[in-house]
Amino acid sequence: MLSNFRKNIGLFVVLVLSLVPVVIWYLLKPYNVFGVNIMTGLGEIFALVGMALFSLTMFISARIKSMEKYFGSLGRSYKIHHTLGGIAFILLLFHPLFLAGSYLLVSLRSAALFLLPGSDVVMNLGFISLYGMAAIMILTLFVKLPYHIKKNMHKIFGAVFIIGALHSFLVASDITRNPVLFYYMFGLFILGIFTVFYRTLFNRFFVKRFKYTVKDVKDMGDNIIEIEMGPCGKTISYKPGQYIFISFHQKDFSSETHPFSISSSPYDKNLKIVVKMLGDYTSKIKDLKAGTMAKVEGPFGDFSYQNAGENQIWIAGGIGITPFLSMARSFGRDMPNVHLFYCTSCESEAVYIDELKKIASKHDNFKLITWHSKDKGRLSGELIHKEHGLKNKDILICGPKVMTDALKDQFLKLGVSKSHIISEEFGLL
Amino acid sequence: MKKLVAAALFVFAILYISIITSGLLYYQATSDTAKLNANNNASINDPTNSTSSTIVLNAQEVAKHNSASSCWMIIGNKVYDITSYLRIHPGGPGTILPYCGADGTAAFGGKPHSQYAQSLLVNYYVGNLNAQITTTTTSTPTQPTTSTQSTQPPATPLRRYEDD
Numbered sequence: 001m002l003s004n005f006r007k008n009i010g011l012f013v014v015l016v017l018s019l020v021p022v023v024i025w026y027l028l029k030p031y032n033v034f035g036v037n038i039m040t041g042l043g044e045i046f047a048l049v050g051m052a053l054f055s056l057t058m059f060i061s062a063r064i065k066s067m068e069k070y071f072g073s074l075g076r077s078y079k080i081h082h083t084l085g086g087i088a089f090i091l092l093l094f095h096p097l098f099l100a101g102s103y104l105l106v107s108l109r110s111a112a113l114f115l116l117p118g119s120d121v122v123m124n125l126g127f128i129s130l131y132g133m134a135a136i137m138i139l140t141l142f143v144k145l146p147y148h149i150k151k152n153m154h155k156i157f158g159a160v161f162i163i164g165a166l167h168s169f170l171v172a173s174d175i176t177r178n179p180v181l182f183y184y185m186f187g188l189f190i191l192g193i194f195t196v197f198y199r200t201l202f203n204r205f206f207v208k209r210f211k212y213t214v215k216d217v218k219d220m221g222d223n224i225i226e227i228e229m230g231p232c233g234k235t236i237s238y239k240p241g242q243y244i245f246i247s248f249h250q251k252d253f254s255s256e257t258h259p260f261s262i263s264s265s266p267y268d269k270n271l272k273i274v275v276k277m278l279g280d281y282t283s284k285i286k287d288l289k290a291g292t293m294a295k296v297e298g299p300f301g302d303f304s305y306q307n308a309g310e311n312q313i314w315i316a317g318g319i320g321i322t323p324f325l326s327m328a329r330s331f332g333r334d335m336p337n338v339h340l341f342y343c344t345s346c347e348s349e350a351v352y353i354d355e356l357k358k359i360a361s362k363h364d365n366f367k368l369i370t371w372h373s374k375d376k377g378r379l380s381g382e383l384i385h386k387e388h389g390l391k392n393k394d395i396l397i398c399g400p401k402v403m404t405d406a407l408k409d410q411f412l413k414l415g416v417s418k419s420h421i422i423s424e425e426f427g428l429l
Numbered sequence: 430m431k432k433l434v435a436a437a438l439f440v441f442a443i444l445y446i447s448i449i450t451s452g453l454l455y456y457q458a459t460s461d462t463a464k465l466n467a468n469n470n471a472s473i474n475d476p477t478n479s480t481s482s483t484i485v486l487n488a489q490e491v492a493k494h495n496s497a498s499s500c501w502m503i504i505g506n507k508v509y510d511i512t513s514y515l516r517i518h519p520g521g522p523g524t525i526l527p528y529c530g531a532d533g534t535a536a537f538g539g540k541p542h543s544q545y546a547q548s549l550l551v552n553y554y555v556g557n558l559n560a561q562i563t564t565t566t567t568s569t570p571t572q573p574t575t576s577t578q579s580t581q582p583p584a585t586p587l588r589r590y591e592d593d
Contacts, residue, residue, distance in 0.1 A: 037516040086430040090437040097444050102517045104448075107552045112452020113545055115445060120543035134438065141431050172519040 007072035011080055014056045017188065021048035024181050025174055037105065043098030044174055050091030051168050051185060055192035057085040058161060062195040063245075065208065065298070074300035075425070089137055092130060092164070122170045129164035136160065146280065148256065158196040165189050207297060210236045212271055214248070214292040217285075220351040223277040224319065225285050226263065229294055230270050236296055238266055239306065240326035241396075241424070244298035246273065248288055254281055261322040261398075261424075262299065265330035271296070276319040303424035305336060308394030313384060314340040315407060317399020321352055323424060324398065328359050331366055339388055343371040343379050343399070378403075381410030390416055398424040483563055486556045488532075495530025497522065501555065503532040509553040 022045055060067075060081045063074065071077040096115060103111040117124050136157060140150055168175060168185065175182050198206055212229035220226055236244070240262075247257040258281060264272035277283045305312055305327055316324045321342060328340070340360075344350045350370060360368040371379050384390065395411060397404050404423045411421055484490055486508045494501035500512045502525075515522040528536055556562040 040517045083430055086434050089434065093437055093441050097441065097448075100448055103549075105513060105517065106549055108448075108452045108455040110452075110549050110552060112449045113548055115449055118543065118545050120545055123543070123545070137434060138438070141434060174521075177521055 006069060007076070010060075010067065010070035010072075010077070013070075014053075014060070014080075014084065017056060018049050018052040021052055021181060021184060024178075024184060028174065028178050028181065037102045039098050039102035039104075043095045043102065046091045046095040046098060047168065048174075048181075048185070050088050050095060051164070052188050053084050053088035053091065054161060054164065055188035057081055057088055058157070058192035058195045060084070062198050063297075063300075064198075065300070068300060073302040086137075089133055092133065096126070096130070122167055125163055126167035126171065129160050129167055132156070132160040132163065148280070155200070158200065161192055161196065165193075210234055210296040212294045212296055214288055214290050214294060215270060216290060217288050219286065220274075222349045222351055224351050225275050225277065226272055227275065227285070227288060228264075228270050228272050229296075232293075235269065236271065236299060238262055238299035239304050240266060240330050241303040241305065241323040242299035242301045242326075243323070244271075244273070244296050244300070246297070247295050248292055249295070250288060250292040253284060253287060253292075256281055257297070258282075259300075261301075261326070263322045263325040263329075265326060267330055274319065274322045274325065301424065303396070303398065303422060305338075305396060308336065308396065308420075308422060309392070310336050311393045312336045312338050313388070313390075313393050313395045314338055315343065315379070315395065315397045315399070316341065317343045317397075317403040318345075318349060320397075320399030320403075320424070322398070324396075325352060325355075328356055328366070331359055331363055335363070335365060337365045339367045339369060341369050341371050341379060341384070343373065343403075346372050346374045379407070381407055381414050381416075385414050390414060394420050394422065396422045396424075401425050481563055483561055485559060485561050487559050492530045497526060497529070500525070500529035502528055502530070503558055504534050504537050504550065506558045507550075508555040508558055509550055510555050511553045514549070514553060 025045060025048060060071070060077055063077075068074050068077065071080060100111045100114045103114045117127055136153055139145065139153060145153075169182070169189075170176070175185055211232035213232055214227060215230045216226075216228040218226045218228070238244075243259050243261040245257050245259050247255050249255055260273040260275060262271065263274045264270060275282050275285045277285060303323055305314075314324050314327070324340060331338075340356070342350055342353065342356060347353075347370075350372075353370060356368050360366050373379070381390075390411070393416075395416065397407055404425055408421055408423060412418065488503070491501045491503055491508055493499075494510070494512075497515060498512070499510075500515060501508055501510050503509075511525065515525055518525055524536075525533070
């Protein structure tokens with residue numbers, strides 16, 4: 001229960017902090033609120049809430065480990081970040097329109113002039129920031145571009161944020177007129193700007209990372225590579241099912257940071273990740289050599305059998321076996337009764353089948369079922385329900401989004417409650 | 430979110446373009462009619478219940494309009510009726526009020542007012558300082574004023590002279 005409450009604290013606090021400026025604004029209006037032109041009022045409120053949300057959305061994206069639990073999981077943090085970011089953008093987009101609307105009282109031409117760039121530097125800063133934001137939004141959401149380009153483009157939000165903040169603190173408004181509002185918005189701005197620096201200028205100093213050395217790069221077949229690393233100093237402690245953000249530092253190899261699920265058991269000294277060579281970055285992963293340094297950030301994620309009950313169904317789709325590997329490899333006493341469905345198109349893709357069979361033979365409560373969709377068709381919730389029953393069972397699913405979504409749907413239709421289905425998606429964070 | 434953002438962008442674009450185009454086109458139209466009116470120099474209103482009076486826009490006249498319900502101001506030797514503007518002034522109505530009925534040239538010039546702000550003044554122009562203007566008041570047949578709050582700003586459609 002406590003964890004249920006705790007995982008919503010983050011969102012609750014963010015929403016309250018975003019609405020506080022409206023309360024301050026309301027209390028400070030010298031005329032009573034109904035004396036304020038409604039267009040002006042809306043324009044001002046939209047700007048305040050939008051800017052507050054912008055600052056807080058930036059902060060959520062900082063990926064600060066200690067903040068993760070207040071949002072449930074890192075995946076959920078990013079979902080919240082995207083939703084609030086979108087709302088902030090829409091609010092900021094409409095605030096100049098409302099203000100222009102108030103100038104309609106003066107004349108149609110004044111309203112038009114308000115929206116055009118002119119000699120007012122501060123106004124222009126506002127428009128630059130707004131259009132910069134719109135451009136990044138459009139490119140990110142609606143245009144097909146390579147992952148690393150989108151990622152780098154997203155960083156431009158930092159600059160857009162600073163320009164927008166300059167506009168908001170310099171333009172003649174409630175903020176400049178009132179110290180309480182000014183310091184409040186400035187405080188939120190500091191939070192946002194801290195994030196920008198945390199992840200750029202001070203990235204190497206502030207972000208906690210563990211140093212590891214590549215020990216072995218194993219080709220498992222079917223374009224799947226398992227990388228084993230040994231610690232250089234402090235070891236990262238994690239729960240089976242969690243993931244890390246890792247970067248490798250080798251000549252002629254990209255030093256980009258990417259997330260991967262941990263496949264090793266937490267009782268192992270060495271850290272293992274499993275990578276399927278699918279994209280620009282991952283296809284080069286087999287070029288990694290023993291001795292290369294890796295920097296590890298994390299662990300993140302709440303995909304864990306520890307959150308579930310005595311009887312569990314684990315469903316792994318293809319490379320989605322990775323988190324379950326960690327769980328299986330640490331299988332011992334005090335583990336739940338598990339049915340693991342290892343789903344692949346065909347036998348050759350199930351590269352971990354031998355190891356898992358061995359583990360299953362050692363533990364009565366660990367049952368392994370292989371499923372090849374080429375032979376048996378797609379695995380369905382109906383089937384599992386018929387053969388094994390779904391009552392009082394918790395279901396953990398990890399695999400491609402299409403598969404996870406389809407199975408979730410089927411289980412919900414079969415009467416399984418949402419709280420009994422835990423899924424991990426290897427989609428875009 | 431994607432759909433919402435797309436919809437928002439679409440609505441924004443439509444409204445933005447509408448305001449800009451109609452604003453700029455309307456200006457063309459109004460500047461023509463304004464010139465026409467200036468040339469005619471005739472009183473437009475219904476003459477039955479109206480009384481024409483001539484007033485001189487001197488400091489005393491301006492000083493009569495020194496409140497939020499009727500705020501006139503002298504800026505750079507021109508008189509403006511900025512009553513309706515008070516609510517939307519970005520600096521807040523409070524900063525303008527002290528200068529209602531008075532000369533606000535220094536305040537207006539002292540505080541950096543952009544060209545945009547300058548351009549707004551045109552819409553509130555009453556006449557040049559110390560000029561004589563004709564005002565037409567349409568008064569309704571005598572009604573006993575029962576309310577204590579007679580804060581109706583003078584409903585005078587003022588002649589507008591375009592600055593050339």
